[in-house]
Amino acid sequence: MRPFLKWAGGKSQLLKAFEARLPEPIKESKYIPRYLEPFVGGGAMFFYLKTHYQIEQAYLFDINPDLIICYKVLQKNHQELITILAELASTFMAKDQDDRKSFYYQIRDRFNQQRMNLDFLNYNNTWIERAGYLIFLNKTCYNGLFRLNQKGEFNVPYGHHKKPRFYDADNLKKINKALQNTELICGDFTEAEKFVTKQSFVYFDPPYRPLSSTANFTTYSRYGFSDFDQKRLAAFYKKLDRKGAYLMLSNSDPKNENVDDDFFDSLYQGYKIERIPARRYINRDASKRGAINELIIRNY
Ligand SMILES: C[S@@+](CC[C@H](N)C(=O)[O-])C[C@H]1O[C@@H](n2cnc3c(N)ncnc32)[C@H](O)[C@@H]1O
Numbered sequence: 001m002r003p004f005l006k007w008a009g010g011k012s013q014l015l016k017a018f019e020a021r022l023p024e025p026i027k028e029s030k031y032i033p034r035y036l037e038p039f040v041g042g043g044a045m046f047f048y049l050k051t052h053y054q055i056e057q058a059y060l061f062d063i064n065p066d067l068i069i070c071y072k073v074l075q076k077n078h079q080e081l082i083t084i085l086a087e088l089a090s091t092f093m094a095k096d097q098d099d100r101k102s103f104y105y106q107i108r109d110r111f112n113q114q115r116m117n118l119d120f121l122n123y124n125n126t127w128i129e130r131a132g133y134l135i136f137l138n139k140t141c142y143n144g145l146f147r148l149n150q151k152g153e154f155n156v157p158y159g160h161h162k163k164p165r166f167y168d169a170d171n172l173k174k175i176n177k178a179l180q181n182t183e184l185i186c187g188d189f190t191e192a193e194k195f196v197t198k199q200s201f202v203y204f205d206p207p208y209r210p211l212s213s214t215a216n217f218t219t220y221s222r223y224g225f226s227d228f229d230q231k232r233l234a235a236f237y238k239k240l241d242r243k244g245a246y247l248m249l250s251n252s253d254p255k256n257e258n259v260d261d262d263f264f265d266s267l268y269q270g271y272k273i274e275r276i277p278a279r280r281y282i283n284r285d286a287s288k289r290g291a292i293n294e295l296i297i298r299n300y
Pocket of ligand 1: 009038045061206207
């Protein structure tokens with residue numbers, strides 16, 4: 001199983017490093033009684049673990065309602081979603097370059113208009129169409145970004161991909177199955193608290209702290225995450241630690257930019273902090289795509 005979206009901060013290249021650092025009982029038994037991911041995004045870690053480990057119960061959270069709509073549609077109506085995606089993909093592919101671009105903007109407009117009258121709280125058929133639009137836009141827009149303007153409109157430009165890979169029906173079927181004993185919750189990461197029990201495994205992948213003041217390219221605009229939120233998260237981490245759960249958190253290392261920046265070292269003092277090499281893909285400046293470290297912070 002692989003992520004069905006390209007998502008900023010996707011963790012595919014770090015999965016082996018995370019796996020090597022799973023709690024010992026999970027590594028030995030290949031069994032996870034309760035898995036929680038408060039910032040699921042593209043879900044690279046969840047899909048990897050679900051493929052290689054037996055997860056009894058999973059709880060996935062994200063503050064982005066359109067993303068959670070996609071997951072819920074995959075959980076309930078993946079066949080209809082595949083039909084919609086097949087139609088969008090074949091209409092797009094039958095066009096020449098210029099027409100593809102205007103088709104992209106047509107779908108982007110529809111997606112933005114749909115938002116005005118959408119019932120975001122109760123599952124309904126419009127969600128299926130909306131999930132199709134989001135996946136289509138994600139595969140054809142610039143760099144797979146998800147960015148909203150102040151009015152809440154998706155405003156990423158067309159991406160000029162030669163051969164977009166819209167979806168893989170087999171993968172979507174597997175995802176549908178994987179989501180059957182999974183709770184999908186749209187909200188702030190703190191919503192996870194009531195589901196965390198002793199022995200739960202929680203993996204946190206919060207939005208990166210921008211490497212520099214100009215590096216706002218990877219931020220999630222209206223779902224932005226400030227230093228205040230990072231501090232809120234560290235307090236939450238400590239709270240869940242006291243519950244006896246296993247906690248793993250990853251983040252970009254601010255020391256990549258400034259060796260004296262001890263922001264996370266002081267926030268997570270007393271926990272196991274490791275720095276591992278990573279490559280960053282979504283960065284406008286090619287020179288910043290080189291070797292940088294990722295932080296992994298564990299309470300075990
Ligand atoms: C770095 S991404 C996660 C990447 C993901 N693990 C992957 O592999 O693709 C962070 C996610 O956190 C979400 N987010 C931002 N603020 C949040 C908050 N306060 N509570 C929950 N989720 C939040 C964003 O919508 C985004 O999807």
